[in-house]
Amino acid sequence: MSKPETIHWEGGADGTLYLIDQTLLPVEYRQLDYSKGCVEKVWEAIHSLRVRGAPAIGIAAAYGVCIGIQTVLDEMDEEKFFARFDEVTAYLASSRPTAVNLFWALDRMKEIAAAVKKLMDATQTFHPLEVANRLLMEARAIHEEDREICRAIGKHGAELLPDGAGVLTHCNAGGLATADYGTALATFFWAAEHGKKLHIYADETRPLLQGARLTAWELQQHGIPVTLICDNMAAQVMREGKIQAVVVGADRITANGDTANKIGTYSVACLAHLHGIPFYVAAPKSTFDLTLSTGDQIPIEQRSAREVTHGFGKQTAPEDVDVYNPAFDVTPAKYIAGIITENGVISPVTEENIRAMLED
Numbered sequence: 001m002s003k004p005e006t007i008h009w010e011g012g013a014d015g016t017l018y019l020i021d022q023t024l025l026p027v028e029y030r031q032l033d034y035s036k037g038c039v040e041k042v043w044e045a046i047h048s049l050r051v052r053g054a055p056a057i058g059i060a061a062a063y064g065v066c067i068g069i070q071t072v073l074d075e076m077d078e079e080k081f082f083a084r085f086d087e088v089t090a091y092l093a094s095s096r097p098t099a100v101n102l103f104w105a106l107d108r109m110k111e112i113a114a115a116v117k118k119l120m121d122a123t124q125t126f127h128p129l130e131v132a133n134r135l136l137m138e139a140r141a142i143h144e145e146d147r148e149i150c151r152a153i154g155k156h157g158a159e160l161l162p163d164g165a166g167v168l169t170h171c172n173a174g175g176l177a178t179a180d181y182g183t184a185l186a187t188f189f190w191a192a193e194h195g196k197k198l199h200i201y202a203d204e205t206r207p208l209l210q211g212a213r214l215t216a217w218e219l220q221q222h223g224i225p226v227t228l229i230c231d232n233m234a235a236q237v238m239r240e241g242k243i244q245a246v247v248v249g250a251d252r253i254t255a256n257g258d259t260a261n262k263i264g265t266y267s268v269a270c271l272a273h274l275h276g277i278p279f280y281v282a283a284p285k286s287t288f289d290l291t292l293s294t295g296d297q298i299p300i301e302q303r304s305a306r307e308v309t310h311g312f313g314k315q316t317a318p319e320d321v322d323v324y325n326p327a328f329d330v331t332p333a334k335y336i337a338g339i340i341t342e343n344g345v346i347s348p349v350t351e352e353n354i355r356a357m358l359e360d
Contacts, residue, residue, distance in 0.1 A: 006019070006175060007020075009066075012136070013129060013132035015035065015136075016033050017034040017060075017063045019045055019050060020176065025213050026216075032050065034064075034067050035070065036070060037070040039068035039088050045060065046092070052176075054249070054251045056176070056178055058099070058104055059105065062109055065139070066135055066136050068092070069131075069135070071084065072084045073132055078120070098260055105142055116134050151181055151190070154187050156187075157345075160345065161191055161196065161198060167200050167244065168238075168246045169185070169211070169215060169248055170231075171262035171264075173248065182218075184247045184249045187280075189224070199225045200219055201227050201229055201237055203234060203268070205264060207308045239275065243277055245277060245278050246268060247282055247340075249261060250283040252298050253289065253354075254298065255288075255289075255291075255351050256295075256354075257349035258295025258296075258330050258332055258333050259295070259330065259331045260330050261331065263326055265329055266331045280339070281340065288354065290354075295332065300329070301326070302325060308323045339354075
């Protein structure tokens with residue numbers, strides 16, 4: 001199979017968005033298509049994790065705006081058009097609360113819409129298709145920028161990993177979570193392409209098994225040696241000396257460097273600290289949220305109890321048992337050896353170093 005394209009758009013402003021349905025992998029590979037204003041289906045794809053990973057969520061949301069306004073492309077009523085735009089952006093923002101890239105991408109789309117509206121008001125003209133085309137250009141720009149960012153993250157991250165190292169990763173931060181190359185997995189892909197040999201250990205990542213279903217599959221597609229382990233095996237694998245580094249992705253990073261990622265990441269960071277293993281976070285600058293001082297302020301998404309009690313349709317717990325199912329946890333900055341960005345590595349992880357890197 002050729003390398004899958006997680007997200008792509010075909011056509012002009014009235015075109016079609018295509019996404020890989022990641023809930024079916026690795027057993028079934030299926031592309032979903034969205035068009036004709038069906039923003040509700042894009043919302044569902046984000047919410048249900050058919051598309052997932054902070055950068056990919058942002059890209060999908062940007063294209064989702066373009067889908068949503070297709071219902072008013074023939075409307076010459078400026079007020080109605082921009083009311084629909086506001087409705088669509090607010091609706092998509094409600095799909096998932098933790099990944100900051102979602103809101104970052106929607107804010108970029110809002111800025112473009114506001115600029116175009118201001119220009120048209122000044123000239124007393126209104127062309128809905130022209131607005132839609134400009135918004136599609138911005139969505140495509142967000143998409144293309146992410147491709148370049150992933151490659152840069154891969155290069156900087158690969159330099160941190162010694163040849164022959166065993167590297168642990170948690171959840172999925174590969175091409176399926178981004179536009180092209182991934183964040184955490186980009187470091188492995190770049191290393192392999194430049195002759196460095198690594199062996200990756202992938203946590204299964206309960207309860208939705210993104211590590212087992214997605215990361216292991218992606219690494220196999222790239223021909224990179226991978227060993228799948230259960231989440232509760234990480235400590236033993238570290239104790240046996242099989243792990244020389246940990247690299248994970250992130251969904252939001254606060255001003256002090258505290259990092260939200262898939263539930264279980266905090267446990268891995270604590271174990272790495274205990275065993276003297278460097279723990280790295282790979283994320284683009286768009287994942288930083290400097291409006292939040294610490295990780296205590298990050299909203300943590302709570303998901304359905306059935307993900308735990310009826311994983312993939314099979315009941316594995318008693319009826320009516322109480323379930324707590326946070327989708328993310330927060331790793332304190334003190335456990336992070338470095339944050340790998342497209343501009344370089346932030347180390348040590350301090351607010352001063354973060355702000356200096358983001359200003360570049």
